[in-house]
Amino acid sequence: MERWVYPTTGLKQEDLEEARVCMTRAPLRGEYAWDAGVAVGRFLAELKAGRLVGRRCRVCRRVMVPPRMFCEQCFRPTDEWVPLQDTGTVLTFSVCTVAWDMRRLEVPEVPAVIAIDGASPGMGILHKLGEVGRTVDEILDRVHIGLRVQAVWKPPRRREGAITDILYFRPVGA
Amino acid sequence: MRRLNTEVAIVGAGWSGFRSISPDLSFREMMFEAATKAYTDAGIDPRRDLDGLVTAEEDFHEGIAISDEYVPDQMGAVLRSVHTIAGDGLQALAAGVMQIAAGAARIVAVESHSKASNVLNLDQITALAMDPVFQRPLEVHPVFIAGLELRRYLEVTRTPIEHVARVVVKNRRNALRNPRAAFPADLSLEDVLDSEPLAEPLTRAMAAAPADGCVVFVLARGDVARTLTDRPVWIRGLGWATDSYTLENRDWEGARYLRQAAERAYRQAGIRSPRRAFDLVEVDDTFAYKELQHLEALGLCRPGEAGWWTAEGATEVGGELPVNPSGGCLGEGHLLDASGLARLLEAVLQLREEAGPRQVPNARTALVASWRGLPTTTGAVAVLSREP
Numbered sequence: 001m002e003r004w005v006y007p008t009t010g011l012k013q014e015d016l017e018e019a020r021v022c023m024t025r026a027p028l029r030g031e032y033a034w035d036a037g038v039a040v041g042r043f044l045a046e047l048k049a050g051r052l053v054g055r056r057c058r059v060c061r062r063v064m065v066p067p068r069m070f071c072e073q074c075f076r077p078t079d080e081w082v083p084l085q086d087t088g089t090v091l092t093f094s095v096c097t098v099a100w101d102m103r104r105l106e107v108p109e110v111p112a113v114i115a116i117d118g119a120s121p122g123m124g125i126l127h128k129l130g131e132v133g134r135t136v137d138e139i140l141d142r143v144h145i146g147l148r149v150q151a152v153w154k155p156p157r158r159r160e161g162a163i164t165d166i167l168y169f170r171p172v173g174a
Numbered sequence: 175m176r177r178l179n180t181e182v183a184i185v186g187a188g189w190s191g192f193r194s195i196s197p198d199l200s201f202r203e204m205m206f207e208a209a210t211k212a213y214t215d216a217g218i219d220p221r222r223d224l225d226g227l228v229t230a231e232e233d234f235h236e237g238i239a240i241s242d243e244y245v246p247d248q249m250g251a252v253l254r255s256v257h258t259i260a261g262d263g264l265q266a267l268a269a270g271v272m273q274i275a276a277g278a279a280r281i282v283a284v285e286s287h288s289k290a291s292n293v294l295n296l297d298q299i300t301a302l303a304m305d306p307v308f309q310r311p312l313e314v315h316p317v318f319i320a321g322l323e324l325r326r327y328l329e330v331t332r333t334p335i336e337h338v339a340r341v342v343v344k345n346r347r348n349a350l351r352n353p354r355a356a357f358p359a360d361l362s363l364e365d366v367l368d369s370e371p372l373a374e375p376l377t378r379a380m381a382a383a384p385a386d387g388c389v390v391f392v393l394a395r396g397d398v399a400r401t402l403t404d405r406p407v408w409i410r411g412l413g414w415a416t417d418s419y420t421l422e423n424r425d426w427e428g429a430r431y432l433r434q435a436a437e438r439a440y441r442q443a444g445i446r447s448p449r450r451a452f453d454l455v456e457v458d459d460t461f462a463y464k465e466l467q468h469l470e471a472l473g474l475c476r477p478g479e480a481g482w483w484t485a486e487g488a489t490e491v492g493g494e495l496p497v498n499p500s501g502g503c504l505g506e507g508h509l510l511d512a513s514g515l516a517r518l519l520e521a522v523l524q525l526r527e528e529a530g531p532r533q534v535p536n537a538r539t540a541l542v543a544s545w546r547g548l549p550t551t552t553g554a555v556a557v558l559s560r561e562p
């Protein structure tokens with residue numbers, strides 16, 4: 001293994017802090033305001049009202065959520081809005097012990113794909129599960145594929161037309 | 175590259191926009207509209223007939239990393255070959271042609287779009303393309319690069335600034351007869367010269383304003399094209415090139431990237447005298463002087479001649495060689511990565527005699543040339559014809 005070791009000089013934090021090395025900072029700033037358009041715009045407005053909606057394609061008869069104005073299978077416009085339940089079934093889930101910036105989490109997050117009642121099979125929302133325990137073992141004990149869940153909404157006055165207007169999904173009857 | 179060993183034609187074209195803002199449509203819905211038009215125009219069902227999709231897009235313009243993963247659904251290309259080019263739309267066209275020429279596909283869609291209005295700090299995003307060690311710390315708006323280049327161009331070619339302003343007047347007026355154009359206007363030379371200075375000698379009116387829009391084409395192998403349509407537009411030559419990028423010692427005068435790209439495209443198309451080869455030209459005019467510089471790089475006139483040519487009216491729709499009858503980027507709006515496809519769209523409509531009030535009579539051949547924009551030195555060229 002000796003031949004893979006090269007003589008190098010390691011850089012320490014104090015080398016940077018005491019300006020012993022040259023350094024350039026190049027911060028990235030990107031600011032965007034994505035046009036929601038017809039389908040997502042209506043979906044977000046309905047979330048604010050505490051409702052879930054989908055779009056139906058009359059040809060393949062699928063009800064899609066999140067809704068879209070086109071059917072990707074038939075390549076044609078979708079036809080009508082369909083009210084959905086705020087209940088569903090866990091299609092798959094994971095127990096995540098790190099935050100998005102790699103901090104260890106005291107209480108793990110439980111991201112899940114939830115097939116929404118009233119939409120076609122496999123059509124669902126990506127969200128988090130809550131009230132399912134505080135440790136990996138507890139969560140794995142209570143959550144399983146096929147678990148029935150229901151949305152827990154923010155109080156109406158605090159909703160803003162965002163996916164976070166649903167706080168999380170919790171087991172039905174929990 | 176010698177002649178393409180497979181004939182490839184454009185058999186369908188569609189678009190959405192172009193507009194300065196488009197809050198009513200998401201980028202997906204905008205693409206669906208343009209794609210539906212293109213597939214209807216080509217008479218194909220994408221779920222049955224489409225072999226692949228090529229898109230041109232830049233993550234920083236979308237605000238989504240790996241944004242090409244967001245395209246197949248609204249293009250009818252789910253579970254098809256999807257290929258993305260980080261470059262101008264004409265480079266995506268080249269990729270589509272190569273897929274057909276290589277025998278990998280019979281029918282390919284080419285797409286690019288702009289939601290420039292959604293990028294709240296577009297100028298700073300452009301600045302991110304500059305060198306982080308040498309250039310970004312100076313904190314100068316990247317439009318200064320156009321100012322540097324324009325000054326060299328005026329000096330070396332002895333072109334009066336009025337001739338640069340004339341390009342703006344012509345293109346924004348052409349846009350008055352183009353329903354796709356976002357910025358049609360009837361301006362005077364003084365309006366252009368007296369508009370807000372940006373990077374002297376460049377004024378605001380000499381810089382194309384960004385716009386939202388989407389352009390989609392359907393390409394087909396020659397034999398397939400003949401069964402689909404009786405008015406195919408044939409792609410006779412393609413070329414693209416990138417020059418050294420450094421601002422410290424790049425070529426400031428001749429747009430060598432486009433000269434190189436054009437030589438390749440002309441060789442492929444068997445064109446020896448480009449001056450007499452085309453009935454119309456759609457060329458990048460992101461900044462008004464770029465139209466002049468690009469016309470010279472394309473070999474359509476000698477260095478220093480394009481300004482005088484423009485001043486004499488030779489590049490007007492009724493002139494010797496109409497240039498940007500669509501209104502160009504100045505008149506239609508700058509569609510970011512889709513700019514080259516916007517130029518191509520006008521050329522295709524002209525060759526199909528579908529350009530309405532701005533139709534160039536008896537247009538049989540067209541030249542299209544794009545530039546990837548600040549701060550790049552990348553250009554692409556396509557030679558189009560009504561005959562294979």
Ligand SMILES: [Zn+2]
Nearest residue numbers: 057060071074
């Ligand atoms: Zn369908």
